[in-house]
Amino acid sequence: MMDFGIYKLQREVLEQMPSGYPNVAYDWDADAIKVTRHAPFDSQSVEENERLCRVWIFGMRRFAFVDPETGSPFSSTGTSRFAELFLHAGFETTVDGVPDTEAIKELDKKFVLEMVFLDDEDGSFAPVLTCRGALLSNKVAIED
Numbered sequence: 001m002m003d004f005g006i007y008k009l010q011r012e013v014l015e016q017m018p019s020g021y022p023n024v025a026y027d028w029d030a031d032a033i034k035v036t037r038h039a040p041f042d043s044q045s046v047e048e049n050e051r052l053c054r055v056w057i058f059g060m061r062r063f064a065f066v067d068p069e070t071g072s073p074f075s076s077t078g079t080s081r082f083a084e085l086f087l088h089a090g091f092e093t094t095v096d097g098v099p100d101t102e103a104i105k106e107l108d109k110k111f112v113l114e115m116v117f118l119d120d121e122d123g124s125f126a127p128v129l130t131c132r133g134a135l136l137s138n139k140v141a142i143e144d
Helices: 002-016 046-063 100-110
Strands: 021-027 032-040 111-119 126-134 141-143
Touching: 002 032, 002 111, 032 046, 046 126, 046 141
Parallel strands: 032 111
Antiparallel strands: 021 032, 111 126, 126 141
């Protein structure tokens, strides 16, 4: 179900954000599902880049039905919209003997939102600034 869940999430993200080169991928090393957006770096206003990043992550949390102020899902099931895309459609099932609704709460902890600003002035498209935050969080980390 992981591949199909990532596929469905990628489609949702593309519909929400057709520009910005969005990508959804599972990172085996970090054991995380990363939702990434790439954007050109504005060297004239680093503060504006950081503001745009915070606004994007805030917006993606709301899109996933997560309260950006608290990091808690709005859903009565206690899961995000992103995690619910990974559920099996049909009768209630289990994942390794655990009800899927409980297993999906664990999956929710794996989502990471990140925005990567790329230097497109010299044609290298090297990452210049990255900001990221867990989906179920109210924090954003910024790395140069």
